[in-house]
Amino acid sequence: MKKIKIIGGLILVSFCLILLTKLPVLGLDKPEFCGGCHVMDEQVETFLHSAHRLGATCGDCHIPYSLVPGAMYKAYTGTKDLIGVILDQDPYHIHASEMGKNIIQKNCLRCHGDLLGEIGDTKEDGGRYCFECHRSTPHRK
8 A cells, every 4th residue: 555655646746847848839818718707707808908918828826837836726726716616615716825925926926027117116115016007908897
């Protein structure tokens, strides 16, 4: 039995490593993947009608910009949302957690740093997240 668990663990780790190396190729950060779940219809639809669709993917805004933390965060949030959809009696609503909001903020600064050079991080010193004022840019809300 112990041997089976070890072999199963090695297969799982191998699969994860393969997935990590192929993550961009698989398109797991694109609206086609993210929109595979019906609870994401509104988010995907509004994104596809935004200026961000021309140069960004869902992952560019919502996932940490590094391979391993990004893959781990995507797996965590995807699993959490899947469980929420399965177990929730009412319609499940997708929303950014506090950690998710901080990731989005960092990605705003990463992509738009040249525009924010003099302003800096809008969230510092009790400020607001970029998307609090610019929410309608990617999602019209």
